[in-house]
Amino acid sequence: MPGTDNTNKKQDFWLTVIRSFICRCPRCGQGRLFARYLKPVASCSVCGEALGHIRADDGPAWLTILLVGHILGPLMLAIIPNTTWPDWLSMMVWPLAALALSLMLLPRAKGVFIGLIWRTGGIGAEK
Ligand SMILES: [Zn+2]
Secondary structure, X not given: OOOOOOHHHHOOHHHHHHHHHOOEOOOOOOOEOEOXXXXXXXXXXXXXXXXXXXXXXXHHHHHHHHHHHHHHHHHHHHHHHHOOOOHHHHHHXXXXXXXXXXXXXXXXXXXXXXXXXXXXXXXXXXX
């Protein structure tokens, strides 16, 4: 029965991270991890692994903020002093870049958290 064996604990850490980061099932790497933008599938359509019960809570938001800040912060410090952009342009570009990067990274961060919780065998729920 899928989800009841210990194969997830034997899987390579980075394989789990990579499969989850590209929003694929952490077990088989084939099935989709999300049914919608941030809604995980109940179970993998390929291998049947149960994934819908795993809750990532605030972890993906934390990781997304950490990554966006560490990517855009140095970029802004390198670019802004060397440009002659008007202030209104900077006030448009950087928030939009932060928004776009956040929307791109958030499902991937959630996938990584779900994959790592799955790998540890944690139930991923508060009960
Ligand atoms: Zn699968």
